Amino acid sequence: MRLSKFGATLSQGSGIVSLMEDLGGALRDNPDMLFLGGGNPARIPAVESALKQALQQVLDDPVKSQQMLGVYQSPAGDRQLLDELAALLNKEFKWGLTRHNLALANGSQSAFFVLFNLLAGEGADGVARHIQLPLVPEYLGYSELGLAENFYRADRPAIEYVGERQFKYHVDFNSFHIDANTAALCVSRPTNPTGNVITDDEMARLDAQAQAHGVPLIVDGAYGMPFPGIIFTDASPSWNDNTLLVLSLSKLGLPGARTAVVIANESLIQSFASANTVLSLAAGNMGPAIARQLIASEQLLALGRNAVAPFYRERAAQTVALLERALVGLPFRIHKPEGAIFLWLWLEGLPITSEQLYQRLKTRGVLVISGHHFFPGLTEPWQHQHECLRLSYGQPVSVIARAIAILADEVRTVYHAG
Numbered sequence: 001m002r003l004s005k006f007g008a009t010l011s012q013g014s015g016i017v018s019l020m021e022d023l024g025g026a027l028r029d030n031p032d033m034l035f036l037g038g039g040n041p042a043r044i045p046a047v048e049s050a051l052k053q054a055l056q057q058v059l060d061d062p063v064k065s066q067q068m069l070g071v072y073q074s075p076a077g078d079r080q081l082l083d084e085l086a087a088l089l090n091k092e093f094k095w096g097l098t099r100h101n102l103a104l105a106n107g108s109q110s111a112f113f114v115l116f117n118l119l120a121g122e123g124a125d126g127v128a129r130h131i132q133l134p135l136v137p138e139y140l141g142y143s144e145l146g147l148a149e150n151f152y153r154a155d156r157p158a159i160e161y162v163g164e165r166q167f168k169y170h171v172d173f174n175s176f177h178i179d180a181n182t183a184a185l186c187v188s189r190p191t192n193p194t195g196n197v198i199t200d201d202e203m204a205r206l207d208a209q210a211q212a213h214g215v216p217l218i219v220d221g222a223y224g225m226p227f228p229g230i231i232f233t234d235a236s237p238s239w240n241d242n243t244l245l246v247l248s249l250s251k252l253g254l255p256g257a258r259t260a261v262v263i264a265n266e267s268l269i270q271s272f273a274s275a276n277t278v279l280s281l282a283a284g285n286m287g288p289a290i291a292r293q294l295i296a297s298e299q300l301l302a303l304g305r306n307a308v309a310p311f312y313r314e315r316a317a318q319t320v321a322l323l324e325r326a327l328v329g330l331p332f333r334i335h336k337p338e339g340a341i342f343l344w345l346w347l348e349g350l351p352i353t354s355e356q357l358y359q360r361l362k363t364r365g366v367l368v369i370s371g372h373h374f375f376p377g378l379t380e381p382w383q384h385q386h387e388c389l390r391l392s393y394g395q396p397v398s399v400i401a402r403a404i405a406i407l408a409d410e411v412r413t414v415y416h417a418g
Contacts, residue, residue: 006147030365034403035395037367039192040255041341042315042394046307047253054293055286068289072281075273077104078288084295085261092226092301095239100266103273104283107258108222108248113145114275115218115244115262120183121148129183130377131218134171134206137344137374137385139192139220152377153182161333165324167346168336169194171202178213184244185210188220190231190339193374193390195316197224197235197338204238211242216268218244222260223340228252229304231339232313241265249287251341252303259287312341312393319343319393319400326408330415344371345389351414353386360410366403 058064076082079099086097105111120131128148135157146152155176157169169191178185185206190197198206203219210217223230225237228251239245245263262272276283294300316337323334323345335344350357358370371388378385393400 032365034366034399034406036391036393036400036403037369038392039341040392040394041251041253042311044253044307044311047303050294050299050303050307051253051290054290054297054299057293058289064289068285071285073104073283073285073288075277075282076100076102076269077273077283078285078292081288081292081295084292088295088300089226089263093237093239097239097263101263101269103262103269103276104288105260105262105272105276106280106284107250108220108246108260109141109145110258110280111246111260111262111272111276112142112220114272114279115246116142116145116151116184116186117147118268118271118275119216120146120151127181129181132178132182132185133377134176134185134187135169135198136376136378137169137191137193137371137388138186138376139188140369140373140376142186143373143376154375154377156378156380156382162336165333166336167333168338169196171198171206173205178209178215182213182215184216184218186218186220188222189224189235192223192340193342193369193371194335194344195337195340195342196335196344197231197233200234200236200238207238207240207243216242216244216264218246220246222246222248223251227301227304228308229301230309230312230341232309232316233338235339239263244268249291252308254287254290257287257290258284259291315393315397316343318397319391319404322401322404323391323408326404327411330408330411332411341392341394343391343393345391346384347387347389347411350387351417354389355386357389357410357414360414361407364406364410366406366410368403368407 058068082099082102085102086099089095090097116131120129122128128150130151130153133152133154136154155172158172160168160170162168187198207217225231225235227247230251247261249257249259262269291300320334320337320343331348333346333348337343354370354372358368361368369390371390372385375385
């Protein structure tokens with residue numbers, strides 16, 4: 001069998017496919033694995049109860065249940081939900097949205113596949129254009145979404161040291177620049193894997209530069225505002241006609257529903273909806289049906305503010321404290337926890353690579369993620385990317401504590417061995 005260039009691109013070994021296979025295989029081989037890898041959201045009783053109640057309300061209503069189970073939606077998705085979301089966001093943020101500024105997709109991963117390839121790659125003029133990541137580390141899942149070579153260009157961040165044991169990444173505006181072949185800028189806020197929240201000032205500067213060069217600014221809000229709102233620092237959501245904001249229901253507690261919301265100008269939404277229909281026919285109905293119930297009960301934003309964000313804020317603080325105690329005396333720093341569901345551990349001068357450390361920890365029953373996966377588009381070698389680990393804190397504290405004790409023992413062994 002001969003594959004097309006498209007087939008070869010998507011079926012070849014990729015970071016996210018290998019990672020998911022490795023994670024799944026490790027858990028099959030050892031069901032007792034201490035799982036600090038992956039991005040599955042934590043189980044939060046108040047959230048689970050609200051989601052169960054919302055779904056039950058849909059199932060109990062013959063009209064709503066039939067619409068959820070037996071009807072295709074329009075290309076942009078459930079029109080009633082789009083109207084209700086536009087009204088909710090206008091009430092909160094005065095963005096001036098209508099239904100025509102929004103579209104639904106079957107998860108943000110598929111949404112970004114469509115969006116990135118609508119904007120970047122070889123243009124009608126034969127010129128190859130790229131997605132620019134103003135700073136890395138960035139989300140691993142972007143890496144193989146592009147259907148052209150050299151699809152991403154990334155910039156190293158500036159590093160601010162915070163106290164004795166923390167640090168923070170910033171956009172390095174001294175080196176960052178947009179060129180004629182930039183198709184769009186893209187940032188996640190907060191960032192997977194680091195929990196970094198790009199500041200309001202940095203966002204304003206990126207927006208100004210994007211508008212000046214006539215390219216859109218894509219903001220991946222899968223963990224951010226307005227929902228699920230897993231942000232622990234001051235940050236304001238923003239949108240304008242040049243901004244493309246992607247939201248998700250996954251980290252609110254619905255990863256299985258595969259529902260994303262794309263917010264953009266009307267022209268881009270029309271293009272997105274057409275392309276998404278070709279690829280997916282229609283967005284699924286379960287996530288939108290639950291979201292409509294949450295809007296009706298005024299819980300869509302409230303769940304994030306009152307249950308999801310407080311849960312992760314407390315869990316982040318607990319995990320930081322565990323790491324600081326376990327790693328005392330070793331050269332480590334933790335990225336300042338500002339949001340999302342991960343901590344980013346930097347082991348300065350690590351004698352082995354983070355991938356080798358990942359493999360060693362896996363043999364001891366601890367699953368983390370090597371940091372080297374999270375630098376798409378960075379072409380210059382940088383030792384820093386081989387000194388970091390991503391740790392999820394979605395598991396119970398008892399699991400996190402046991403995993404960190406093993407991690408600290410292994411790291412200490414590595415440093416002492418030189």
